[in-house]
Amino acid sequence: xxxxxxxxxxxxxxxxxxxxxxxxxxxxxxxxxxxxxxxxxxxxxxxxxxxxxxxxxxxxxxxxxxxxxxxxxxxxxxxxxxxxxxxxxxxxxxxxxxxxxxxxxxxxxxxxxxxxxxxxxxxxxxxxxxxxxxxxxxxxxxxxxxxxxxxxxxxxxxxxxxxxxxxxxxxxxxxxxxxxxxxxxxxxxxxxxxxxxxxxxxxxxxxxxxxxxxxxxxxxxxx
Amino acid sequence: xxxxxxxxxxxxxxxxxxxxxxxxxxxxxxxxxxxxxxxxxxxxxxxxxxxxxxxxxxxxxxxxxxxxxxxxxxxxxxxxxxxxxxxxxxxxxxxxxxxxxxxxxxxxxxxxxxxxxxxxxxxxxxxxxxxxxxxxxxxxxxxxxxxxxxxxxxxxxxxxxxxxxxxxxxxxxxxxxxxxxxxxxxxxxxxxxxxxxxxxxxxxxxxxxxxxxxxxxxxxxxxxxxxxxxxxxxxxxxxxxxxxxxxxxxxxxxxxxxxxxxxxxxxxxxxxxxxxxxxxxxxxxxxxxxxxxxxxxxxxxxxxxxxxxxxxxxxxxxxxxxxxxxx
Numbered sequence: 001x002x003x004x005x006x007x008x009x010x011x012x013x014x015x016x017x018x019x020x021x022x023x024x025x026x027x028x029x030x031x032x033x034x035x036x037x038x039x040x041x042x043x044x045x046x047x048x049x050x051x052x053x054x055x056x057x058x059x060x061x062x063x064x065x066x067x068x069x070x071x072x073x074x075x076x077x078x079x080x081x082x083x084x085x086x087x088x089x090x091x092x093x094x095x096x097x098x099x100x101x102x103x104x105x106x107x108x109x110x111x112x113x114x115x116x117x118x119x120x121x122x123x124x125x126x127x128x129x130x131x132x133x134x135x136x137x138x139x140x141x142x143x144x145x146x147x148x149x150x151x152x153x154x155x156x157x158x159x160x161x162x163x164x165x166x167x168x169x170x171x172x173x174x175x176x177x178x179x180x181x182x183x184x185x186x187x188x189x190x191x192x193x194x195x196x197x198x199x200x201x202x203x204x205x206x207x208x209x210x211x212x213x214x215x216x217x218x219x220x221x222x223x
Numbered sequence: 224x225x226x227x228x229x230x231x232x233x234x235x236x237x238x239x240x241x242x243x244x245x246x247x248x249x250x251x252x253x254x255x256x257x258x259x260x261x262x263x264x265x266x267x268x269x270x271x272x273x274x275x276x277x278x279x280x281x282x283x284x285x286x287x288x289x290x291x292x293x294x295x296x297x298x299x300x301x302x303x304x305x306x307x308x309x310x311x312x313x314x315x316x317x318x319x320x321x322x323x324x325x326x327x328x329x330x331x332x333x334x335x336x337x338x339x340x341x342x343x344x345x346x347x348x349x350x351x352x353x354x355x356x357x358x359x360x361x362x363x364x365x366x367x368x369x370x371x372x373x374x375x376x377x378x379x380x381x382x383x384x385x386x387x388x389x390x391x392x393x394x395x396x397x398x399x400x401x402x403x404x405x406x407x408x409x410x411x412x413x414x415x416x417x418x419x420x421x422x423x424x425x426x427x428x429x430x431x432x433x434x435x436x437x438x439x440x441x442x443x444x445x446x447x448x449x450x451x452x453x454x455x456x457x458x459x460x461x462x463x464x465x466x467x468x469x470x471x472x473x474x475x476x477x478x479x480x481x482x483x484x485x486x487x488x489x490x491x492x493x494x495x496x497x498x499x500x501x502x503x504x505x506x507x508x509x510x511x512x513x514x515x516x517x518x519x520x521x522x523x524x525x526x527x528x529x530x531x532x533x534x535x536x537x538x539x540x541x542x543x544x545x546x547x548x549x550x
């Protein structure tokens with residue numbers, strides 16, 4: 001039997017299928033103070049939780065778009081090991097429509113890059129968080145998100161922060177399930193749940209329907 | 224003289240191990256009526272009974288090919304694909320009734336290769352990879368047909384699955400072997416970007432040249448359990464089939480267990496079968512007569528007739544105008 005031995009180094013190195021995630025975050029003036037501090041802490045925890053997950057750290061690729069006054073790509077897609085968590089600051093209005101538009105473009109570009117490089121990928125994720133309501137036109141981007149979600153080309157997580165978040169507006173981005181309102185400022189709990197969800201999806205095999213862990217949602221969402 | 228040898232193995236992936244879910248891949252090798260069939264199916268992760276489904280799929284397709292190779296070879300490939308899909312679904316329907324579940328709970332992919340003489344028929348539905356060995360190279364015969372996303376593919380229970388079942392028919396005379404692998408095994412052995420196979424595939428074909436099929440299957444399973452499992456969390460399965468060509472003097476020098484495998488008998492039966500083949504080799508000019516040959520070999524006429532029938536079926540000898548000759 002000894003002569004019939006396969007060496008690990010003789011196996012091919014196919015890249016881990018990727019889960020592209022865009023965090024599209026409200027950094028308008030109303031987020032100033034504790035909200036933005038907690039959001040920054042939550043995002044840091046998200047990166048740290050993904051990095052400590054053996055499968056998710058090779059699968060998850062994150063980009064961050066902020067909309068506060070202007071729309072900014074705070075962090076481009078890359079392997080998480082090569083990324084530094086961005087520091088977000090709050091200022092200005094809430095150009096949510098433009099923010100989502102940029103997020104969708106970045107997700108689409110990344111998918112094209114995967115396809116060009118022969119890297120498999122899972123359905124992209126869009127996390128949309130706001131504590132208020134948009135100050136720009138959202139019809140086009142809300143319509144595009146709805147269409148992508150309905151055709152199972154995008155998973156969207158619309159999250160309202162605090163009592164002033166307009167949940168009706170957020171609902172326009174989510175045709176299949178209602179948006180959720182964050183319980184207090186439980187950003188950490190939300191991002192921990194999100195990282196666990198990434199891990200579950202990144203380990204799924206063909207035909208496997210990945211159910212999100214709804215039981216732990218109550219740890220961060222008002223239900 | 225030549226024969227097709229096969230080895231196959233499957234292992235439960237890390238994920239299924241941790242969740243106490245059985246290995247959902249199935250593999251199968253059949254040889255009957257000069258038809259050699261390798262089949263593999265990968266059960267859908269979400270389907271509760273897909274381990275039953277994959278087993279039924281490989282057994283059903285193997286039987287269909289053994290019974291109907293010539294008809295499939297001559298007929299319309301689309302009709303063939305439809306027959307395969309419909310027959311499997313009909314078996315699934317019976318099983319679903321028995322298990323009181325939906326047919327989709329038995330969902331699986333399907334890969335197969337059948338060879339008769341120098342003709343081959345292959346089929347592929349869903350993910351996984353089929354390779355063929357041509358000379359020293361292992362080349363792609365069929366790659367995965369999946370959806371856009373990594374956890375999507377097509378199953379025999381998918382809508383209009385037969386239209387997704389890709390059928391290949393062709394001349395197998397220049398092909399030394401085939402390798403069928405599930406998605407999990409392909410992750411370790413097939414580079415999607417370069418579309419090249421790992422050197423391991425050539426290595427494993429080589430093992431079949433020099434070892435008993437059963438030993439190669441055991442070694443494959445051991446290696447997959449120890450090495451593949453570190454690279455993928457998915458179930459892994461493989462079926463390889465290799466054409467082995469050998470001359471009578473070479474056969475005479477092999478270890479008894481390999482001789483027995485080649486001749487399809489126990490070690491005790493080897494000397495008489497070898498005597499028969501030597502007699503055929505030296506008496507190629509003499510018209511075949513079971514009674515004369517039986518007398519010459521000191522065997523019963525029934526035994527000689529049995530040997531002749533078996534070797535004709537295996538393609539080791541052929542009837543050349545009433546004379547038996549080695550191939």
